[in-house]
Amino acid sequence: MLYIIGKYRYNNIYTSMLYKLAKDLVSNVKATQLLKGVLEGCVLLVVLEDEVYGYELVQKLKTYGFTEIVAGTVYPLLQKLEKQGYLNSMMRHSPDGPDRKYYRITPQGRIHCAEFIDQWARLTTNVDHLITRNGGYIDEEKE
Amino acid sequence: MKKKNDEVKEMIEQNNRLRCELNEENKAYYEQLLLYIRTAGIFYDDYEVETLLMQILQDLRSAQNEGQSAAVFFGKSPQKAANEMIGNLGKASKIEILKLSGLIFAISSFFELLNVFTSPGKGINFIVLILNGLLSYLVVILIFSVLHRTIYAKIFKRKAVSYLLLWLVCCAVLGLFVLITVFSPDWLTVYVPDTAAITIISIFLIAVIVMLFRRKKEERKTWWGFIPWICIMGIIGISLRLPVTKEWMAASQGKIIAAVSIGVGWILFWIISYFSMREKRRKGQTFFSNKP
Numbered sequence: 503m504l505y506i507i508g509k510y511r512y513n514n515i516y517t518s519m520l521y522k523l524a525k526d527l528v529s530n531v532k533a534t535q536l537l538k539g540v541l542e543g544c545v546l547l548v549v550l551e552d553e554v555y556g557y558e559l560v561q562k563l564k565t566y567g568f569t570e571i572v573a574g575t576v577y578p579l580l581q582k583l584e585k586q587g588y589l590n591s592m593m594r595h596s597p598d599g600p601d602r603k604y605y606r607i608t609p610q611g612r613i614h615c616a617e618f619i620d621q622w623a624r625l626t627t628n629v630d631h632l633i634t635r636n637g638g639y640i641d642e643e644k645e
Numbered sequence: 646m647k648k649k650n651d652e653v654k655e656m657i658e659q660n661n662r663l664r665c666e667l668n669e670e671n672k673a674y675y676e677q678l679l680l681y682i683r684t685a686g687i688f689y690d691d692y693e694v695e696t697l698l699m700q701i702l703q704d705l706r707s708a709q710n711e712g713q714s715a716a717v718f719f720g721k722s723p724q725k726a727a728n729e730m731i732g733n734l735g736k737a738s739k740i741e742i743l744k745l746s747g748l749i750f751a752i753s754s755f756f757e758l759l760n761v762f763t764s765p766g767k768g769i770n771f772i773v774l775i776l777n778g779l780l781s782y783l784v785v786i787l788i789f790s791v792l793h794r795t796i797y798a799k800i801f802k803r804k805a806v807s808y809l810l811l812w813l814v815c816c817a818v819l820g821l822f823v824l825i826t827v828f829s830p831d832w833l834t835v836y837v838p839d840t841a842a843i844t845i846i847s848i849f850l851i852a853v854i855v856m857l858f859r860r861k862k863e864e865r866k867t868w869w870g871f872i873p874w875i876c877i878m879g880i881i882g883i884s885l886r887l888p889v890t891k892e893w894m895a896a897s898q899g900k901i902i903a904a905v906s907i908g909v910g911w912i913l914f915w916i917i918s919y920f921s922m923r924e925k926r927r928k929g930q931t932f933f934s935n936k937p
Contacts, residue, residue, distance in 0.1 A: 556704045573708075574726030578726060578730050602700070
C-alpha cells in the first residue's frame with residue numbers, strides 16, 4: 503500500500519519538477535549556463551528536422567511546449583550556433599518581400615546535437631536517481 | 646567590395662520602406678532596437694548589421710500579421726537581447742576601417758583647408774590637420790556612444806538638465822578645435838603660393854560641380870544647398886590671391902564684403918536644404934524618422 507502511494511507521489515513530484523524546470527528554462531531571462539545549453543540543444547534538435555528561419559523557429563518551439571519563448575532569446579542563440587559552426591545560413595527568396603535567412607544544421611552540428619542528447623540522458627538519469635533515493639518524497643510527511 | 650557596399654545600401658533602403666508597414670507601437674519598438682544596434686560602434690561589419698536588422702524586421706512583420714505585437718514576439722528585454730546580438734557581430738574589415746578613418750580625417754581636414762584658402766597669408770599647418778583629425782575621430786565615437794546609451798536609458802529628471810549638458814559638451818568640443826588652431830606650433834606648415842592656390846581652388850570648384858551632376862536626381866537634392874556656399878567661398882579664395890583684387894580684399898571693405906557673402910552663402914544653404922529635404926522628410930526617409 504505504502505509502496506503504491508509512494509510511487510504515485512514520486513511520479514507527480516517528478517513531473518511537476520520537470521515541468522517547473524521546463525517553465526524556468528523558457529521564461530527565465532536570466533538563464534544559467536546549464537539552461538542556456540539545454541535551449542541550444544533544443545534548437546539544434548528542431549533544425550535537425552528541417553531548415554528554418556527565425557520566425558518559423560520561434561513558432562515551432564512554441565508548438566513543442568516552449569510557450570513562453572521569445573525571439574529575443576532565440577536570435578542570439580542562432581547567431582552563436584552559426585559562429586560555432588553548428589549551423590549554416592543561406593539567403594532564400596521569400597514570397598512576401600526580401601530574402602530571408604534560413605538556418606540548417608552542419609555535420610559538426612549533428613555531432614554536437616548527439617553529444618547534447620547524451621549529456622541530457624546522463625543528467626536526467628542522475629536527477630532521477632537522486633529523487634528515487636529520497637523515496638520520491640520531498641516533504642517531511644511520513645505515513 | 647563594391648558589391649557588398651551596394652547591397653548594404655539597398656538593404657538600408659529596403660529597411661526604410663518595410664518599416665512603414667509596422668504599426669505605431671511595433672515601429673517604435675523596432676526603431677529603438679535599430680538605433681541601438683546601429684550606434685553600438687562604428688567598426689562593426691555593416692553587412693552583418695544590416696542583415697541582422699532586416700531579419701528581425703521581417704520576422705516582426707510576420708508576427709504583426711499573426712496579431713502578435715513586437716514586445717510579445719521579441720520579449721520584454723530588447724536591450725539585453727540586443728547586447729547579446731551585438732556581441733556576436735563581426736568587426737569590419739581592415740579596408741573598411743581604413744576607409745572610415747580616412748573619411749573622418751578628410752572631412753575634418755576639409756574645413757581647415759577651407760579656412761586656409763579663404764583667408765590671406767595662412768599656410769597649411771599639418772599639425773593642426775592631424776590634431777583636428779584625431780579630435781574629430783574622438784567626437785564621432787563620443788556621438789555614437791551617447792546616442793547608444795540614451796536609447797534605452799531613463800530620461801533625465803529634467804529635460805533642461807540634459808540640454809544644458811549637451812550645450813556644455815558642444816562648447817567644450819568647439820573650444821578644443823579652436824585651441825588646436827590657436828596653439829599649434831608652426832613646425833610643419835606649408836605655404837601655398839598664390840597661383841598654385843588659384844589653380845587648386847578652380848579645380849576643386851569644377852570637381853564639385855561635376856560630382857554633383859554625376860549623382861542621381863534623388864541624391865542631388867541633399868547636396869544642392871552646398872553649391873552657393875562653396876562657390877562664394879571659392880570666389881573669395883580666388884579674389885584674395887588674384888593680383889588684381891588682392892589688395893582690395895585684404896582691406897577692411899573687402900573683408901566686410903567677404904564676411905557678408907559668407908553669411909549669405911550660409912543662409913542660402915539653409916533655405917535650399919530646407920526645401921530640398923522637405924519631400925524626403927515627408928516620406929519619412931530621414932535617419933531618425935518616427936512617423937511614416
